[in-house]
Amino acid sequence: xTSPYDYSTRQGIYPISWEDFHGLxxxxxxxxxxxDPAIILGVGRGGYYPAxxxxxLLQAEIYPVRLSRRVNDVVTHERPxxxxxxxxxxxxxxxxxxxxxxSTGETLEMVKAEALRLGAADVRCAVLYAHTxxxxxxxAIGLITDALILNPWDREIYRDGAFQFHPxxxxxxxxxxxxxxxxxxxxxxxxxxxxxxxxxx
Numbered sequence: 001x002t003s004p005y006d007y008s009t010r011q012g013i014y015p016i017s018w019e020d021f022h023g024l025x026x027x028x029x030x031x032x033x034x035x036d037p038a039i040i041l042g043v044g045r046g047g048y049y050p051a052x053x054x055x056x057l058l059q060a061e062i063y064p065v066r067l068s069r070r071v072n073d074v075v076t077h078e079r080p081x082x083x084x085x086x087x088x089x090x091x092x093x094x095x096x097x098x099x100x101x102x103s104t105g106e107t108l109e110m111v112k113a114e115a116l117r118l119g120a121a122d123v124r125c126a127v128l129y130a131h132t133x134x135x136x137x138x139x140a141i142g143l144i145t146d147a148l149i150l151n152p153w154d155r156e157i158y159r160d161g162a163f164q165f166h167p168x169x170x171x172x173x174x175x176x177x178x179x180x181x182x183x184x185x186x187x188x189x190x191x192x193x194x195x196x197x198x199x200x201x
Contacts, residue, residue: 007148007171007172007175007176008175009146010146010147010148010172010175010176011146011147012147012148012176013147013148013149013150013173013176013178013184014143014145014147014148014149014150015150015184016149016150016151016152017152017186018152018186020152021049021050021053021128021151021152022053024050024128024142024143025050025053025054025057025128025142026057027142028050028054028098028126028128028140028142029053029054029057029058031126031140032054032058032096032124032126032140033058035094035096035122035124035139036094037058037060037093037094037095037096037124038060038061038093038094038095039060039061039062039063039089039090039093039094039095039096039120040054040055040058040060040061040062040063040095040096040097040098041062041063041064041065041086041090041095041096041097041098041111041115042055042062042063042064042065042098042099043065043066043067043097043098043099043100043107043108043111044064044065044066044068044084045066045068046099046100046101046151046153046154047098047099047100047127048064049100049151049153050098050099050100050126050127050128051064051098051099054096054098054126060096061089063086063087063089063090064084065084065085065086065097065111065114066082066083066084067080067081067082067083067084067107067110067111068080068081068083069081079106080106080107080110082110082114085114086111086114086115086118088118090115090118090119090120091118091119091120092119092120092121093120093121094120094121094122094123094124095115095120095121095122095123095124096123096124096125096126097111097112097115097123097124097125097126098125098126098127099111099125099126099127099128100127100128100129100151101127101128101129101130101131101134101149102125102127102129102130102131102134102135102137102138102141103130103131103133103134104133104134105134105136105137105138108125108127108137108138109137111125112125124139124140125137125138125139125140126138126139126140126141126142127140127141127142128141128142128143129141129142129143129144129145129149130143130144131144131145131146132144132146148172148173148176150169150184152186154166155169155184155185155186156185156186163185165180165184165185
């Protein structure tokens with residue numbers, strides 16, 4: 001099975017705009033409406049973005065769950081580790097698990113199994129993206145691609161007083177033979193100043 005962090009296996013790059021993101025979420029909401037979920041479980045961190053929008057579109061309750069191979073954004077575990085479990089309120093409810101991507105599908109299967117263990121009536125899974133080797137797990141997929149996906153929300157970080165490409169993307173792009181360039185960033189400038197700047201005091 002392909003490692004979810006082996007970026008050398010990606011075929012090209014696929015920058016996702018905020019408009020692309022919104023369109024993918026609308027398509028997933030349409031697909032999920034037939035299931036009519038009462039509760040959406042957003043898998044953090046990346047799954048919080050589509051889960052929140054889909055929950056608004058479907059007017060469903062949303063709860064965060066968290067399990068990850070990462071600690072402080074560094075991959076440290078071979079298997080996903082639980083940090084935040086589903087709530088007891090899933091009991092007897094139709095539950096939609098929403099995540100950013102299905103690579104191995106292991107995270108989705110773990111959340112689904114935990115929700116069913118807690119008594120959920122039925123559980124389905126939806127993701128923005130899936131690689132071909134992880135496409136069999138979700139019930140709904142916005143986009144199937146083996147390209148290196150550049151998300152709009154984590155493409156850049158703020159460090160040392162400046163916005164810059166996320167180091168993981170820089171490394172992943174290098175494995176594709178692509179140098180990070182400004183046209184790959186989201187064309188947005190900070191709007192401000194803050195009405196009340198007390199964070200630094």
